[in-house]
Amino acid sequence: MSEALQKDDASIRASRERFVALWGQMGSNWGIPRTMAEVHALLFIRGKPMNTDEVMDALDISRGNASMTLRNLVDWGIVQRVHRRGDRKEYFEAEQDVWKLFRTILRERKRREIDPLIHQLRECRAGGSADTDVQENDESAAAHNARLEELLSFLALVDLMCQEILQPGEGSTDAMELAARFMERDT
Amino acid sequence: MSEALQKDDASIRASRERFVALWGQMGSNWGIPRTMAEVHALLFIRGKPMNTDEVMDALDISRGNASMTLRNLVDWGIVQRVHRRGDRKEYFEAEQDVWKLFRTILRERKRREIDPLIHQLRECRAGGSADTDVQENDESAAAHNARLEELLSFLALVDLMCQEILQPGEGSTDAMELAARFMERDT
DNA sequence: CACCGTTTTCAGAAAATTTTGAAACAAATA
DNA sequence: TATTTGTTTCAAAATTTTCTGAAAACGGTG
Known part of the structure; x- marks a missing residue:
């Protein structure tokens, strides 16, 4: 079973990456910076709050870029800041509807x-x-x-x-x- | 009267320029190259067929740029080629509806x-x-x-x-x- | 076919946009 | 207050996109 799960996980991970790339492409077609669309895609498809470092790692972008992009998404109102008790980091969560x-x-x-x-x-x-x-x-x-x-x-x-x-x-x-x-x- | 007409012409010319700039800006917001939107705006607001040289002069762009941009607009189907008997040049006319x-x-x-x-x-x-x-x-x-x-x-x-x-x-x-x-x- | 006016192409240049990274800042903790 | 952790800013660098211009191609004409 663990094998099946691993395979499943891998396939989800692959699907996620594909989705992020696709959404990024789509964004840049419509005048939205590729990275901004990608960050949004990542948060959307993960469906759970992520912090700046996780986003940086997942997309391999700089801290500055992640910070500004996330702020932009929050300004647009399609991503929200989430705080967790006992964790100093800020988390971000995408609208799921x-x-x-x-x-x-x-x-x-x-x-x-x-x-x-x-x-x-x-x-x-x-x-x-x-x-x-x-x-x-x-x-x-x-x-x-x-x-x-x-x-x-x-x-x-x-x-x-x-x-x-x-x-x-x-x-x-x-x-x-x-x-x-x-x-x-x-x- | 000629004075009034001149003033009117000047104001139309100003209005045209403003419109072209505005439309160009709008285009680039939506992922369309600024120049492409500007060429389209020019043809639309002029309402009459223009040739490549006229477009080049009006927008101060190179021949190559004008040529490719016009072709793109024709490919998109929002500008049409027009031929004039006795004139070797090609003219372009924007959809008015x-x-x-x-x-x-x-x-x-x-x-x-x-x-x-x-x-x-x-x-x-x-x-x-x-x-x-x-x-x-x-x-x-x-x-x-x-x-x-x-x-x-x-x-x-x-x-x-x-x-x-x-x-x-x-x-x-x-x-x-x-x-x-x-x-x-x-x- | 050689000529002439026009249009297209495309490699390199220029411009615009996006990204980085390190310093400044902020906020909580000790 | 000093320290530690995390966030923001922004000038400079990298990248991407767009534009130029000269050469090639085209298409009639003589």
Whole structure:
């Protein structure tokens, strides 16, 4: 039996490593530093709190890197600090509910990237000149503004959808319900 | 009047530049090379076909960079090549329909990133050992697999939503309808 | 085929991003 | 307070990504 267990352990360890690499790759595709995604993957797949040294060892990264990365993850709200009585070290634990994880990331990216984009885009609308009366060459101005408006109205929609998904009432249990509502075709 | 027009032109030019910079920034937040996003922004906001030299001049980039970036945009399907009779140069024109643009990007990122992720994640499930009978230490194996399964089922949902949005029947006009369906609360 | 205008390629250069590691800091203990 | 353990910071180094530019390839024309 101990043999079977060992083999099982090895296969889990292999699976973990593969997952960490995969998640890291995925992160860097979406503008998240590879190491940050890897640290998150490690904490997620382990499912138990780990301290800085354990993370350093598992991923073979420096203390400084581990420290900053963990802090970032905590700032993002997808990893939490955990303290253990009688242990001076700090431990870190990843959110285990995938839907909650997704919503946290969505909330944060909306706040940091989408909202500022919308605001800046609004300020970008040429000069604010409501002069729709100037003619001739002005065709281009009208078209230019129309393009910005179209973009803004699309972003308003995205904003609305985010709000819907992030609605505080929406518990993790309701994920499927939300999806079902979305998916429902009017046949 | 010529004065007013000049002022208007200047303000549009300023607005364009601001937009290009903004879009470039946004792109790099989401894992798209800044220049690629900028070239796209330029073509989009200009709304008319431009050739390689015009793009090079407008963004102050090298010929090689412009060439590769434009090709990439064409590969992504959000920019199209346009030919003009009597002109040997190639021109490039960006998709003007924002909803169509969004769907094209979604389709492409799904194909290139989400689908492969799902496949690899499936292969990642430890050893494929369906041995749910081994006990003791095995608690961790069960939990490990459960985590991967939860992730996979979330991704299956994402996949389904993408399919829904990308449904060929869904014309650009139906964007709002789709959104409305999503937004509709059961009050 | 030789020429000319245009586009593509890709090795090396440049720039941007990420990581390291050692010093500074903080907090608990003796 | 000095010591010990653990965490954070940040300038410099390493790495990764992106860009350049000159050469090669392309594709009509004469």
